[in-house]
Amino acid sequence: MSEETYTLQGGGRAAQKLKGSPSGDDGYRGVWVFIEQVEGRAAPVSWELLGAGRELADSLEVELAGVILGSGVENLSDEAFAYGADVVYLADHPLLRDYRTLLYAKVLINLVRKYRPEVLLMGATSLGRDLAGVVATSLETGLTADCTELKIDTEKRLLEQTRPAFGGNVMATILCPKRRPQMATVRPRVFPLPPRRSGRKGRLIAESFELKEEEARVRILETIKEKGRSLYLDQAEVIVAGGRGVGSKENFELLKELAETIGGTLGASRAAVEAGWVPPEYQVGQTGTIVRPKVYFAIGISGAIQHLVGMQNSDIIVAINKDPEAPIFRIATYGIVGDLLEIVPALTSEFRRRLSRSTSEGISNA
Amino acid sequence: MHFVVCVKQVPDTTEVRVDPVTKTLVREGVPSIINPYDAHAVEEAVRLKERYGGKVTAISMGPPQAEEVLRRALAIGADRAILLTDRTFAGSDTLATSYILAQAIRRLDREEPVTLVLCGKQAIDGDTGQVGPGIATRLGFTPLTYVLAVEEIDIEAGEIKVQRKLEDARQVVCGKLPALLTVVKEINELRYAALPDLVRAARTRPERWTAADLEVDPGRTGLKGSPTSVRRIFAPPQRPGGEMIPGGTEDPARAASLLVDKLLKTKLIADL
Amino acid sequence: MLKFEVVIVGAGPAGLAAAYTLAKAGVEVAVFERGDHPGAKNLMGGVLYRQPTEEVLPGFYREAPLERPVVEQRLWILTEDDALTLGYRSRAFAGEPYNAFTVFRSRFDRWFGQKVVEAGALLITETVVEDLLWENGRVVGVRTGRPQGDVRAEAVILAEGVNSLLTQKAGLKKGGLQTHELAVAVKEVLALPKEKIEDRFGLEEGQGCTIELLGEATLGMMGVGFIYTNKDTLSVGVGVLLSHLVRRRLNPNDVLEHLKNHPSVRKFLAGAQPKEYLAHLIPEGGFRSIPKLYGPGLLVAGDAAMLVNGIHREGSNLALISGKLAAETLLEVRTRGGYHEKNLSRYREKLEKSFVLQDLRKYQNTSLFFNENPQFFTLYPRLLSLAAREFLTVDSVPKREKQRKIWQIITSHRSRWKLAQDLFRLWRVLG
């Protein structure tokens, strides 16, 4: 790759301005997804983004590419193809083994300068946000954080990036008309995981780089794993979430029982967390985890917008609330008005009865 | 050591909403507050000053009212406060904002070399978290995001050791100085400021720097310098409502049984 | 130690009015407020009167955050099923100089706080004054809850609101607060689009009205319910005498729920989304509950001095005026003899001359009177409504006969003698 050394100092680098027609037709082509990996395992959001990127690439009639940086991560390219990438750009280098902002940024910036994608998507994880901010600034291009919807205005060939703002109270659609690439981060679980077609093939473009340790400017001394409860929550298929209406720590046991009965995970609104009934890792919502389970029980949760943005993409939402006017009912697939202290135990025993019956039926059929 | 903290004034997001009729943002009467993460950034800078000596300068870009958040920074213990305010700054997105803030830090750096810049993890109005890394990039400072604890500053070695908060881990990192930290709330507890500090803050009028004071390129600030533009703003879409299951108050057991029927039919809840 | 000429405790209307007046006159003054900003702890979503406010802040309504000018005041007397309604509306109230506005105090006070700062006062928020500092029998400053929190002052104005802990501590209010001197107010703010508000309440664009509700509105307890129209919200609440609540073992919340579900009220609130819920005390003991208003180096103003007119629902105006008079007293005496107790007694004289104490003196017996005569909140509303229903039902009964029937109903519930007595007493305490 070019010897052009990329420097952070100065800040006066010329912007990637589009000359000529506003159609953006000056060589920036293609949709890229940054494939985030830690220790060789890709973050699921990367595949979700390939799903979203596929649609964008199709409307733009361009290729979809995955960008993989790391050390010994070539095997991830097959995964990327399986999830829909046409091309994979691979930068494999020992110094890229652990994520370090400046090294990753240097490589990604150089790849962008060389191959000129018109769209670059990354997960809004702590890694993705960290990297995106540096890359966008160096490229002097726009970056839209936490998008929940991505669409192409095919006429103008522009990416319409929709995201919540002001604590989720409003939505804004943001454009980046004059600079390229158009960069966006997307939070995990906003888009569904696309189907995986194993054996699907694509082009692999491996790039080699000269990297020096000093350029990293940081040394990672230690990584202390913490029990990733929240990670677990955003992978859960069934969530039983409780709010202020649950009333006490003791009453949360009722929800736990229901969750255990149906193989669900416990969740909570911020009010329940602030009351100290459940630890913060369980919080669903704007400032908690965004979840997308198949079934979400909202029990004694009123449905404040900050909570809704965290769970409204669930396939089925069940709301239990004693207030028929509670906003949660407006988005619920099924709603029951009543006292959760009566309904939740009834649900648990009903599920217990029915689920065990189906099991015994299963056995007798065998 | 010279610590520079970037503080932003934000609307209290609990009170912002879209007018259901006009579909515009209602900001009238919405109180402004210091971005909560930034308060922790100031607190951390003051603690570092108390530990290592030096000086804390707080800067904010915003309209004249943003003075208020600088007063808060002073009350926490910042020594100096500067408001970057100019009509031409209005409408800046994160790219332009990081440019303006970086220009201001350059000037401060000329007066007294900057050891560390501290920002909040993100501003609660935009929730982007982009400005911090942006400033670091422009200044060539080491970006260290999501900092949970500052373990040590070693001026001799020109290094800072911090703990970073990742999704499922904490990472201990050593970075080259000068560096830029973005901090999470867990980094410290805000102090209860002493009365004389509060009084001093209330009496101080922060300095004001305009575009002219910063030697900024007008093409890179405000709307002109912002590559992103807002096409439209609207109320969050409502997911269509579904089905109410009757009898929850009169006969909870029956309502529960009806619900279980429906859920089991979807086959989304299965046996363990 | 920090030092100011005057320290004011509390940034409500009383404290801010005092600070504004003093700062304008060039006195070095500091206001301490425990809330995050002035008005942060205040729930008066209520009515602010134009004239008294202008005595402190001329022309305020051109820039202050106000909700709607009040063009109509209504009174509803409720029984379980019906409502007898009265009202007065005037075009004169719809334009300058206006009579009153609905306001959110949390916004108004915040704005007022800015004015006070612009006038030169120091406003220190999130700081609780915990005690007065005394030396040689006189007040010489305050102790705040902050580190290094003592402040010296030559005079202190207590404008701390109804809880009046410092006023009590200073020995100005002997025996503390009694349950019959306090009303509990609970209020909800409900969001409703502008157009709907104007539609439902029959208002022109931007105009507002207030509804006061009696009788069943408070389940027959001494007190009143209210609905105020704001820009795009309604303030709905009840205020009930604490002693009555205690006696009936009721929770103010339930009283409010009951009011909201009354058939005549419900439809006005339909579909409105709750935004906030607040509870607060109102000093309604009236004239007899007023503490000593001054001490050595010390003055008391506003709710802390129990200056609320419960009958007319006035409080903020008395607070503003008492704050202003307190400041004017200090201005007068600072050059003439200083802030000792004898000089400060002029504050009481000023209040006596103003409407503040004249009004409160006029109603000095009402509180006790209504407390001892609950029939005005229970029986009479019912009788009035029965009478109205009878009279308005068209059923071919001759009107004279109807009148007789009504009179019969009334006298069967209360003897003529009692009726006459009630009326006479009512006239005496209110007249």
Ligand SMILES: Cc1cc2nc3c(=O)[nH]c(=O)nc-3n(C[C@H](O)[C@H](O)[C@H](O)COP(=O)(O)OP(=O)(O)OC[C@H]3O[C@@H](n4cnc5c(N)ncnc54)[C@H](O)[C@@H]3O)c2cc1C
């Ligand atoms: C910047 C910001 C970020 C935020 N982020 C989040 C976030 O990430 N996640 C989050 O959840 N919140 C968040 N919030 C808070 C959010 O605004 C709400 O305050 C919160 O979600 C309310 O929680 P809740 O629904 O449990 O409580 P409430 O709103 O108090 O609702 C309790 C519900 O329980 C019902 N109930 C009571 N008793 C019973 C009973 N016995 N049976 C049945 N129903 C009953 C009531 O009718 C009521 O509807 C955030 C707020 C802000 C300002």
Ligand SMILES: Cc1cc2nc3c(=O)[nH]c(=O)nc-3n(C[C@H](O)[C@H](O)[C@H](O)COP(=O)(O)OP(=O)(O)OC[C@H]3O[C@@H](n4cnc5c(N)ncnc54)[C@H](O)[C@@H]3O)c2cc1C
């Ligand atoms: C529901 C309700 C409706 C009302 N409606 C009306 C109406 O429509 N019209 C009307 O005219 N009046 C009304 N009132 C009455 C009116 O609100 C009060 O009379 C008025 O606010 C009194 O002003 P104040 O300055 O004396 O006290 P407050 O407004 O109570 O101010 C006192 C301030 O002092 C602060 N404070 C207290 N102690 C300390 C301390 N130790 N250190 C530091 N700070 C301290 C408090 O935080 C507070 O901000 C209503 C009241 C209620 C509760």
Ligand SMILES: Nc1ncnc2c1ncn2[C@@H]1O[C@H](COP(=O)(O)O)[C@@H](O)[C@H]1O
């Ligand atoms: N206008 C501003 N003035 C000062 N600091 C800012 C401004 N905007 C953003 N910042 C800083 O950058 C951080 C991240 O902001 P954001 O990228 O907008 O989420 C904030 O926590 C502040 O420390």
